[in-house]
Amino acid sequence: MRYVIATALAVAMAAAPAHAKVLRYSTNADLLGLDPAINNEGPTNAMKTNLYEGLIYRNFDLSLSPGLATEWSQVSPEVWRFKLRQGVKFHDGTPLTAADVVFSLGRYKADQSDMKSYVATVKEVKIVDPSTIDFVTSGPDPILPQQLPLFYIMSKVWSEKNNTTQVVRGTSAPTFINFNANGTGPFKLVERVADNRTVVEPNKDWWGKPDHNLTRAEFRPIANAATRVAALLSGEIDLMYPVPAQDVQRINSTPGAKVLTGAELRTIFFGFDQERSELLDMKGTGKNPFKDKRVREAFYKAIDIQSIQRVVMRGSSRPTGSMVAPGIAGFSEEVDKRPAYNPDEAKKLLADAGYPNGFPVTLDCPNDRYDNDEAICQAVVPMLTRIGVQIKLNAQTRSKHFDKIGLKENYNTSFYMLGWTPGTFDAHNMLVNIVTLKEKDSGIFNSGRYTNPKVEQLTKQAETEMDLKKRNDLMVEAQKIHKDDYGHIPLHQQTLAWGVRDTVDGSVKPRPSNDVDLRQIKMK
């Protein structure tokens, strides 16, 4: 027993040498797990990016730079060629080979993989020679490199040794790979205790030159926002996010702590049911007002986004007319301009459409998913009431909300709130998932079933257009048509807020994807 305590003390002391640069950081939920092929979620992927590497690395400004591949090019429309970095070793010392890339692809394409979408177009990987790999795509894929930063390469030898070659959703067998990691990344996993802490230390044999100066990083999730703020104020943690809007002032007025803000990539918007011939709240009338563009325009113009920004969001939002945020490929300044707020015109539009006295409709809203989601909806209710719409608010917890507006209940909604971040940082992802139908597997969250053949055709063209400039124009064109159709009502991008202590260097900025890439963190 005495020995155990002595060891514990020794460990505790060894962990804190005099020149230590230890980052203790926190957010509201734990990582889902460390298996590269599942747990496709922002903060979890960020931690995996510390431990594992893809062929390509995504920089802070979302641009791409070499990762495990030193260079890449499209040698023919359906083949991308990658030069594999030589002399790279996994954390356990085994060398990186082309076979590891093939093996990792197999895992990503496995039945239970949750990361299939990043390699969806890759048909096979061919080893040309030990340092050259060809990715053969099923049709031309101009943006394959955009998808690969999250394609993590893992060791085949290590996986076989530890019996974790299969992708298992942790329902039939314990998953070794969810609690252990063996990547090539700049950090090594030291310890992981679910819901408690994940500790990493720099990988001294990493091939690159680190920008960070950390000697250790401890990720400690704290679910309760008030406790998380308290832990920052008391100096128990160095960095945490998100900061609740009401605590920004308080943190800024505490010596040694401050709030950093930045723009987030997620766009929050409303959508309308444009498919059913009869609105859910208008049983027996045989009418769906949202099929009329004038009604959608009236709703758009009745929403006073500036007031929402000022009052509900306390300034922490960026009103937008675009379905994607600045920084996303395919974003356009022109699309971003919102049609002006004009309740009188909205009223007239409703009357023109044949609803001078409005109509009943329910607004479906989550209450624990986005910043102030329920409050935004509550603010919108009187705005729409003012133009005569009899609006009812149905705000509920996220799992219920997404069931209702999603596939599970067959898009059981007439008017709903949703937020979307294109996982590929490319507008095409939004076009496919939010504003088009018809294609196989597309429109998964096009809950209002908006459809316009021209938008669909442009989206399809953009998918295979090799000229990036032309491709960009196609995506902007599609967004313009969608905007003129008033297909959805984009509201804003949230402002993200990180709380930091003065132990953190001034160069640290919140990432637009709202997660922590330790490579970009410096301590004083």
Add this chain to the structure above:
Amino acid sequence: MFAYIVRRALQSILVMAAVAFVAFALFQYMGDPINQMVAQDASAAEREALRRTLGLDRPFYVQFLVFLKNLMTGNFGFSFRIGTPVAQIIAERLPATLELVLVAALFALFIGVPAGVYTGLHRHGAMSRFMLTVSLIGVSLPTFLIGILLILIFAVLLGWLPSFGRGQTVQLGFWSTGFLTASGLKALILPSITLGLFQTTLIMRLVRSEMLEVLRSDYIKFARARGLTNRAINFGHALKNTLVPVITIAGLQIGGLIAFAIITETVFQWPGMGFLFITAIQFVDVPVMSSYLVLVALFFVLINLVVDLLYFAVDPRLRVERSVSAH
């Protein structure tokens, strides 16, 4: 006696099966676990495939029967969220909760009983009035508010105690304990006060009213008439006689402590069972939720059973009545 225990055990199994059923039925309305497990742009086919793998495509009663069958064999299933067996997760989290509950219960007893005796003896003293006023806070303030207030004072303003977590723990076999390190002990202080405050005030008020009752009774008057010392009367006779109901209530409150630990653990990010349950709800982690509820039902059933058996041991009148009615 034996027949009584067997009957109680059978009733207990029924109670637990009912809890399992109600819990399971409620989970059907909690949302779809699949949404939490896949990426937002996963296709319909991918979602369906995962649903089949998890067995969630089967009708409700089949899922329930499979769950029951697995329970019988001690198999609690796998957590959707963490990906390890639920039994293992619970075994990891149980020590944290039980240590917290133990310290909170001790806190409640060792502060509550003396405070109750004091306020009972000095009914009109200024100190008594002060203590009763303070105890109102414990009764009326919600747990999360007390927790946040304590964090604000002792962690943020004074910087004496940690605001979250369990500190350094030491592994003794399967049991991870925070009792053996300074940081572990420090981390226990705020959560256990938060958790135990309600019970403390409850016990204090209970002891006080029992004391007032007992002090009026004849045998205390006779004891005084006999010239016994105040100390012998107050502690040897009065307090002893107040303790029977106090022990009963305190025993039953231990179940309540385990249940209330949910809020305290969430506020302090305490890695115990309650926190596990809350995160399971957010993630619609059905196996963890149902196992937790069945386990808590088991705790309550066991505590009630022990309390009932203690009555047998303590109160001779009960034994007589039971044996008569058995004929």
